[in-house]
Amino acid sequence: xxAQTTRVCFELRVRPELIDEYVARHTPVPTEMLDEIAAAGRxxxxxxxxxxxxxxxxxxxxxxxAAQAYLAASPIAAAWEAxxxxxxxxxxxxxxxxxxxxxxxxxxxxxxxxxxxxxS
Numbered sequence: 001x002x003a004q005t006t007r008v009c010f011e012l013r014v015r016p017e018l019i020d021e022y023v024a025r026h027t028p029v030p031t032e033m034l035d036e037i038a039a040a041g042r043x044x045x046x047x048x049x050x051x052x053x054x055x056x057x058x059x060x061x062x063x064x065x066a067a068q069a070y071l072a073a074s075p076i077a078a079a080w081e082a083x084x085x086x087x088x089x090x091x092x093x094x095x096x097x098x099x100x101x102x103x104x105x106x107x108x109x110x111x112x113x114x115x116x117x118x119x120s
Contacts, residue, residue: 010099014053040070
């Protein structure tokens with residue numbers, strides 16, 4: 001991970017009655033959408049589903065603003081997000097743009113580097 005890498009974590013709520021269908025839509029995600037995510041500069045992208053539809057997402061990027069702009073302008077991403085929007089509770093706008101960002105408070109490698117230790 002480079003010094004300029006940004007780690008992004010976000011939260012959404014999947015409608016409990018649609019959880020199975022939401023999971024099915026991600027098993028697998030269409031190749032063209034995977035290509036758009038990669039082309040936007042996002043990597044190590046993961047989604048984690050918890051109790052009652054709590055969804056936590058995580059990805060890394062070197063320029064989050066550029067990645068957001070790329071996906072916002074992408075017709076492929078727009079179509080995917082339009083398909084996904086009905087799955088979420090309390091959401092106004094596209095899921096990829098309206099998710100609640102979470103603040104990072106701890107990262108092991110950063111802490112080890114601050115302490116002068118090799119984070120390997």
